[in-house]
Amino acid sequence: MREVIKHLHHSLRASAFCTGAFLCLLFGSSALADEGQLKGVKQEISRQQxxxxxxxxxxxxxxxxxxxxxxxxxxxxxxxxxxxQRSGELETSIRSLRQQLEQLRQQQLGQQELLKELLNAHYKQGKQSQLALMLSGEDSSQLDRFTVYAERLSQARSHALDELAATTTELQLKQHQLAEQQKEQQALLAKLTKQKRKLESERSQRQKTVNNLRSQLTTDNQYLAELKENEQRLIKEIEKARAAAEAARRVPMDGLAKQKGKLPWPVKGQILHSYGTSQQGELHWKGMVIAQSAGSPVKAIYPGKVVFADWLRGYGLVLAVDHGKGDMSFYGYNQTLLKKVGDTVQANENIALIGDSGGQAQSSLYFEIRRKGSPTNPRAWLTR
Incomplete structure (x- = not known):
């Protein structure tokens, strides 16, 4: 009797069918006919359920x-x-501003030297006034030349003063821009440090949750049931996304038919799981899993439109791209998504960052290609 109940304990976790089969065995066996024993077994069944x-x-x-x-x-x-990204832009801008400031300072120095020369020339020319020249008996043509020279010298000095003033103003403006951008950069770096600490804390809490989840899925049957349900969720979302894409399409897209063996990899890395290999029990991988460090960019394999961008149980943060003619590509396990539903993407454009969402043990990308709703080996579509 103990062995039968022990067998029941394990069978109940597998399926309800096993329970029914056991009850048939129970009622068919004279050894279990005792009413008290039957009541005890029913209580055990109820407890297990x-x-x-x-x-x-x-x-x-x-x-x-x-x-x-x-x-x-x-x-x-x-x-x-x-x-x-903004920090990188600021660094480039600050470097450019510093170069511009140095050029302006050199330009300012040159203008100051030119102005000094013009002032000296004007001073020397002033010592030979027209009255002195007239008294000296110089002819009128000589006087005219000196008059023209004096006018041009005055114009050159005025122009030099204007240029120096403009350079000084521009120099001050660039110095102000540099100070503001340096201030923004410092604030940004402080914010980044705070956000990274927050991310570490969030990831620590997530790991506890993942460990808790694994402790609940203690048997192969439980894990298999979870995987099956997750796959059905993905299929359901795929069909919804495909129907929505067809309904909303205004500009025809050419699909992937001519791209077999030509598409770029969404990310380069070690292939952890290949299409068609065993996942659990009778389940097989419908896509491929590629290992890569967290935060690495995930790239679109071909132009298309984002039709799904959300968290999906078992797959984490998933992004789906419609390429037309029933062809779609899927990118799961992401740390974050850089695109939203409705966005148009180009081949090799960054669309997400590598992560381990969905409760994965390590950072990687789940990548899948479906044609008219059916999965196909994604490796065959990528470049060798």
Missing amino acids: NQVATNRKKVDQIQKSLRQQEVGIAETAKAIHQAE
Whole structure:
């Protein structure tokens, strides 16, 4: 009797069918005909069913927490990415401003020297006034030349003064711009430091949730059931996205038919799982998993339009791109998404950052290609 109940304990976790089969065996066996024993077995069945339901609720709650945490991580990671981009732009601008300032200072020095020469010439010319020249008996043509020279000298001095004033004003403006950008850069670096600390804290909390999730999915059957449900969720979202893309399409897209073996890799790295290999039980991978460090850019393989950009249980932050004629590419496990639904993307354009969302053990990219809703080996479409 103990061995039968022990067998029941394991069978109940596998499926409801096993429970029914066991009951048939129970009623068919004279050894289990005793009413007291039957009552005890029914109580055990009820207890196991309640435990399964309780575990299911726990898993659902943990997955909900995981989503909240990973979406929070995505927002922080995106803010860091944007801040780092702005920091790079500021660094380039500051470097350019410093070069401009140096050029303006050199220009200012040259203008100051020219003005000194003009002032000296004007001073010397002033010592030979027209009255002195007239008294000296010089002819009128000589006087005219000196008059023209004096006028041109005065004009040159005035022009030099204007240029020097303009250079000085521009120099002051550039100095102000430089000071403002340096101030912005300092504030940005302080913000980045704070955001990175926040990201570390969020990732630490996420890891606890992932560990908790794994502790709940203790048996192969539980894990397999979770994977199956996750796959069905993905298929459902794919169909919705495909239908929405068809309904909203205004400009025809040529699809991937002519691109086999020509498409760029979404990310380069070690292939952890290949298309068609065993995932768990009878489940096989419908795409490929490529390892890469967190925060690395994920690139679109071909021009298209984003039709899905959200967190999906088991796949984390997923982005789907419609390429036309029923062809779509999917990018999962991301740390954050850089595009939203409706955005148009080009081949090799950054669309996401590598992560481990969806409860993955390491940072990687889940990459899948589907044609008219059916998965195809993505490796065959990428360049060798």
